[in-house]
Amino acid sequence: MKKWSLLTLVGADQQAIVAAVTRVLAEADCELGETSMMRMGGSFAMMLRVRHENQDLATLLKEVCGQLSLHLHIDDDVDTASSAMEPDVNITVYGADRSGIVAEVTGILATAGLNIIDLETAMAGTADKPIYIMTIEGQALQGVDALTEAAKMISDGVELNIIPIQTLRA
Amino acid sequence: MAVLEIIHYPDQRLKQESEPVTVFDQALKDFLSELEETRLSGPGAVGIAAPQVGVAKRIAIVDVSKLKKPVDNHGYLLMINPEITHWEGMEKGREGCLSVPDFTGNVIRAEKIKIRFQNSEQQWTEFETTGYEARAIQHEIDHLDGMLFLDRLVSRRTDLFERKVYKK
Ligand SMILES: [Zn+2]
Numbered sequence: 001m002k003k004w005s006l007l008t009l010v011g012a013d014q015q016a017i018v019a020a021v022t023r024v025l026a027e028a029d030c031e032l033g034e035t036s037m038m039r040m041g042g043s044f045a046m047m048l049r050v051r052h053e054n055q056d057l058a059t060l061l062k063e064v065c066g067q068l069s070l071h072l073h074i075d076d077d078v079d080t081a082s083s084a085m086e087p088d089v090n091i092t093v094y095g096a097d098r099s100g101i102v103a104e105v106t107g108i109l110a111t112a113g114l115n116i117i118d119l120e121t122a123m124a125g126t127a128d129k130p131i132y133i134m135t136i137e138g139q140a141l142q143g144v145d146a147l148t149e150a151a152k153m154i155s156d157g158v159e160l161n162i163i164p165i166q167t168l169r170a
Numbered sequence: 171m172a173v174l175e176i177i178h179y180p181d182q183r184l185k186q187e188s189e190p191v192t193v194f195d196q197a198l199k200d201f202l203s204e205l206e207e208t209r210l211s212g213p214g215a216v217g218i219a220a221p222q223v224g225v226a227k228r229i230a231i232v233d234v235s236k237l238k239k240p241v242d243n244h245g246y247l248l249m250i251n252p253e254i255t256h257w258e259g260m261e262k263g264r265e266g267c268l269s270v271p272d273f274t275g276n277v278i279r280a281e282k283i284k285i286r287f288q289n290s291e292q293q294w295t296e297f298e299t300t301g302y303e304a305r306a307i308q309h310e311i312d313h314l315d316g317m318l319f320l321d322r323l324v325s326r327r328t329d330l331f332e333r334k335v336y337k338k
C-alpha cells in the first residue's frame with residue numbers, strides 16, 4: 001500500500017541540490033507529487049510530496065543529506081488525492097518595510113474570509129529605504145468585496161491590490 | 171449528433187499544427203454542431219478547438235456570454251480559419267484546459283486583439299475584443315497552432331506587472 005509523505009529539506013544553497021536529492025528518490029522508486037523548491041536568503045529550501053511503498057525515507061536520504069548538509073524533516077501526509085485548490089483572488093501588497101506588515105495584512109484579510117493557498121514575500125529597495133513585497137493567491141470565502149472592504153483598515157503607506165481570478169477553461 | 175471524445179495531453183495530436191478549412195460543406199456543419207455539443211458537455215468550458223477532438227482543422231468555438239460574473243463579449247463565436255491580426259497590451263490570467271485535466275496555471279496574453287475568421291458560409295468577420303474573451307480566443311488559436319497553455323506558463327512572481335484594479 002503506497003503512502004504519501006511530505007519531505008522538507010533545508011541547507012546552504014549550492015549547485016545541483018535538487019538533482020542530487022531527486023535522483024536518490026527516483027532510484028528508490030519514490031514518485032514525486034507537488035513540490036516547491038526555492039532559494040531563500042543563502043539557503044535552499046525544498047518541500048516535496050513523495051509517494052512510496054512505506055519506505056524508511058530518513059535512512060534512504062541519510063547519505064545525500066550528509067553530503068550536502070541538508071536538514072531533513074518528514075511528515076506523513078494524509079491527503080491521498082491531489083491537494084490542488086483553486087484560487088479565486090490574487091493579492092499583491094507592498095510598502096516601506098516595517099515590522100508586523102505580514103501579520104497586519106494577513107490578520108485583517110483572514111477576518112474577511114481569506115484562505116491563503118500560496119504566499120510569497122520579498123525584500124527590495126535600497127539598504128537605507130527597504131521595501132517589502134508580498135504576493136498572495138487564495139480563496140475569498142466571503143467574496144472579493146469583503147476583502148476589499150476589510151483592506152481599508154490596513155495602515156496608510158501599504159499599497160494593496162486585490163484582483164479577482166476568473167479561471168478560463170477552454 | 172454526438173458528443174465527441176476530448177483527447178488529453180500527452181496525445182501528440184495536440185502538438186500538431188492544424189490545416190486551414192477549404193471545403194465548406196454539410197459535413198463541416200455537422201462537425202461544428204458536434205464540436206459545440208462537446209464543448210457544452212465539458213464543465214464550464216468557454217471554448218473548444220477542433221484539435222481537442224483529434225481533428226487537425228482550423229476551427230474553434232468561443233462563448234463567454236454565459237459566465238456567472240459577466241464580461242464584455244461578442245456572444246457565440248464559431249470561428250473557421252481564425253487569425254489574430256493585431257495584439258496590444260499584456261495581462262496575466264489563470265487558465266485551464268479540457269485537454270489538460272486537473273491543472274490550472276497563470277498565462278500572459280494580449281489584453282486586446284483584432285480577430286478575423288470565416289463562418290460556415292465562408293463569410294469573413296473582423297472585430298476587436300479585449301480581456302477575458304480575447305484570452306479565450308488566444309487560447310483556442312494556440313490549439314490550432316499546436317500550442318497548449320502549458321507552453322506559456324509564467325511564475326507567480328510576475329504579479330507586480332499586473333494592472334491595478336483596486337488601490338487603497
Ligand atoms: Zn484548451
